[in-house]
Amino acid sequence: MIAPEMLISEFETKTGHTGLLIDGQWVASASGETFPALDPGTGEVIAEVARAERSDVDAAVAAARRAFAEERWLRLTGQERGEVLWRAADLMRAQADRLAELESRNMGIPVSQARTMVLEASAQFRYYAGWADKIHGRTIDLGPGGRRVQGYTLREPVGVAALIVPWNAPLISAAKKLAPALAAGCSCVLKPAKETPLTALWLGQILQEAGVPDGVVNVVTGFGETIGAALAEHPGVDTVSFTGSTEVGRSIVLAGTANMKKLSLELGGKSPVIVMPDADLSKAIPGVAGAVFWNTGQVCAAGTRLFVHEAVFDEVVQGVAEIGRSLKVGYGMDPGVDLGPLISQKQLDRVTAYVEGGLDAGGRVVSGGSRIGDRGFFFEPTVVVDVDQSMALMREEIFGPVLGVMQFNDVETAIELANDTPYGLASSVWTRDGAAGHSIARRLRAGRVGINIHRAGGVYMPAGGYRQSGWGRENGPEGLESYLETKSVVAELGS
Structure with a gap:
C-alpha cells in the first residue's frame, strides 16, 4: 500500500502542494492559497491543493485559447491525435493500481471498485482515439441542371471547452469529457470537484506524458462558486460540459447566455425500478440492490425508487434489505469491503435528514437508517417502505444508499409512478416477458432504460437525461456533438 504523500508526490510543485496545470506548467495559484483534500473514510487531510481564483481561470482559458488559435493540437492529423489518446489510455492502464488507490483514498470507494473505474476511464480514451480520424462531413449536389452547385459540410471543433466534473466518479467523469x-x-x-481533485491532477500529468501539447489541457482546482462560475460565464469559453446537480446546472445555463455557449449537462436523477410479478427474483433482487447501493448510492443514475408488484412485494423488499444488511461497509482500502463512506460530513447530514424526514412523514425502515461509527462518514444501506410520491425521500435526489419502495397492482400504475418525477436520467424494468419489457421501456421517460439490468454499456452507449436530468449525451458517437460545429460550404460550379 502506497502512502498518500507518495501517491501525490509526482505532481507536487516545489511550493509543497499540488498545483494548477496551466499552459503545460504546474504552478501555484495566484494567491498562493490552498485547500485540503480529505480522506472520507477517516476525515483526515491527505493533501493540500492549490485554490484557484478567477485570475487563475483567466490564465487557464487564455492558455487554452492560444493553444487553439495556434493549432498546437489541430496541426496534428486525426490519426496522430488518436495515437496520443491511445497512449494516454495505455498509461492509465499501466498506472491503474496507483490511480485506484488515490481514487479510493480521496473518494472513499473500495479500491477494487476504484480500479474498475480507472479501467473504464482508460476505455474512454481508447474509444475516442478511434474517432479522432473519423470526424467527417458530407457532400451534397445542389441546384437545377443549368446551374450546378456543390455543397459540403465540415465538422470543426467548437474551440475552448470548460469541463466541470463531480466528486462521485472523478476519474471516469473527467475522461468522459476530455476524451x-x-x-x-x-x-x-x-x-474537478473540490472534494476529489487528486486523480484529475494525475490525469493532467498522464496527458502531458502521452504527448498532448502545452495549453491544450489545463487543470484548475478550487470551489465551484468561484472558479466553476467563472468558467461558466467566461467569454473565452465556447462550450461547457457539466455533470452535477440540477440546481447548479440551472445556474450554468444562465451564466452561459452571456456568449451563447454550447452546453452539455448531465444533472440529477431519481431513477425508477419496476419489478413485475413474473420477474426472475434470483436476478431482480441483487440487481435492485446493486442499482441503489453501489458506490454508497452516490450515483446520478442510482435506482432509488422501487415499484414492486403486490404479488412479490414482501419477497423483494426482504431480499433487498437482507443484501443491504450483508454488505460490508468500511474503509475503502481494507480487504473485502463492499461499500465505502459518503463523501463528506455535509453529505452524511443530508442523507440522514432525508431518512429522518421520511420516517416523520410515515415511512418505516426495514433495514439500515443510521450512521455507522463516529469516524469517517459511513451510513447503513437503507430500505424504507410505507412511502408515497409526496415525500421528499421519493421525489428528491438523496445521493446516498437509501431506497424507497412502493407497491402496485397493474402495469399502468407502475409506469405512471415511474414517470411521476421531474427527472429522467435512468430506469429499469425486471420481467421474464420480453415483449412487455420492451413495451414498458418505450413508455418510460428516461435517457436510459435497462431490461433485467440497471446499468451497462459503458463508453459504447450514450448516456444523458430527459427533462431536468440534463441536455445532450455523453459516450458513443453522440458524445462528440458538444465539442463540434457543423459548417456548410456551397460553391457554384457553372453549367
Whole structure:
C-alpha cells in the first residue's frame, strides 16, 4: 500500500502542494492559497491543493485559447491525435493500481471498485482515439441542371471547452469529457470537484506524458462558486460540459447566455425500478440492490425508487434489505469491503435528514437508517417502505444508499409512478416477458432504460437525461456533438 504523500508526490510543485496545470506548467495559484483534500473514510487531510481564483481561470482559458488559435493540437492529423489518446489510455492502464488507490483514498470507494473505474476511464480514451480520424462531413449536389452547385459540410471543433466534473466518479467523469473533446480537436480547461481533485491532477500529468501539447489541457482546482462560475460565464469559453446537480446546472445555463455557449449537462436523477410479478427474483433482487447501493448510492443514475408488484412485494423488499444488511461497509482500502463512506460530513447530514424526514412523514425502515461509527462518514444501506410520491425521500435526489419502495397492482400504475418525477436520467424494468419489457421501456421517460439490468454499456452507449436530468449525451458517437460545429460550404460550379 502506497502512502498518500507518495501517491501525490509526482505532481507536487516545489511550493509543497499540488498545483494548477496551466499552459503545460504546474504552478501555484495566484494567491498562493490552498485547500485540503480529505480522506472520507477517516476525515483526515491527505493533501493540500492549490485554490484557484478567477485570475487563475483567466490564465487557464487564455492558455487554452492560444493553444487553439495556434493549432498546437489541430496541426496534428486525426490519426496522430488518436495515437496520443491511445497512449494516454495505455498509461492509465499501466498506472491503474496507483490511480485506484488515490481514487479510493480521496473518494472513499473500495479500491477494487476504484480500479474498475480507472479501467473504464482508460476505455474512454481508447474509444475516442478511434474517432479522432473519423470526424467527417458530407457532400451534397445542389441546384437545377443549368446551374450546378456543390455543397459540403465540415465538422470543426467548437474551440475552448470548460469541463466541470463531480466528486462521485472523478476519474471516469473527467475522461468522459476530455476524451471526446480532445478527439474533436478542442482545447480544454478541466475543473474537478473540490472534494476529489487528486486523480484529475494525475490525469493532467498522464496527458502531458502521452504527448498532448502545452495549453491544450489545463487543470484548475478550487470551489465551484468561484472558479466553476467563472468558467461558466467566461467569454473565452465556447462550450461547457457539466455533470452535477440540477440546481447548479440551472445556474450554468444562465451564466452561459452571456456568449451563447454550447452546453452539455448531465444533472440529477431519481431513477425508477419496476419489478413485475413474473420477474426472475434470483436476478431482480441483487440487481435492485446493486442499482441503489453501489458506490454508497452516490450515483446520478442510482435506482432509488422501487415499484414492486403486490404479488412479490414482501419477497423483494426482504431480499433487498437482507443484501443491504450483508454488505460490508468500511474503509475503502481494507480487504473485502463492499461499500465505502459518503463523501463528506455535509453529505452524511443530508442523507440522514432525508431518512429522518421520511420516517416523520410515515415511512418505516426495514433495514439500515443510521450512521455507522463516529469516524469517517459511513451510513447503513437503507430500505424504507410505507412511502408515497409526496415525500421528499421519493421525489428528491438523496445521493446516498437509501431506497424507497412502493407497491402496485397493474402495469399502468407502475409506469405512471415511474414517470411521476421531474427527472429522467435512468430506469429499469425486471420481467421474464420480453415483449412487455420492451413495451414498458418505450413508455418510460428516461435517457436510459435497462431490461433485467440497471446499468451497462459503458463508453459504447450514450448516456444523458430527459427533462431536468440534463441536455445532450455523453459516450458513443453522440458524445462528440458538444465539442463540434457543423459548417456548410456551397460553391457554384457553372453549367
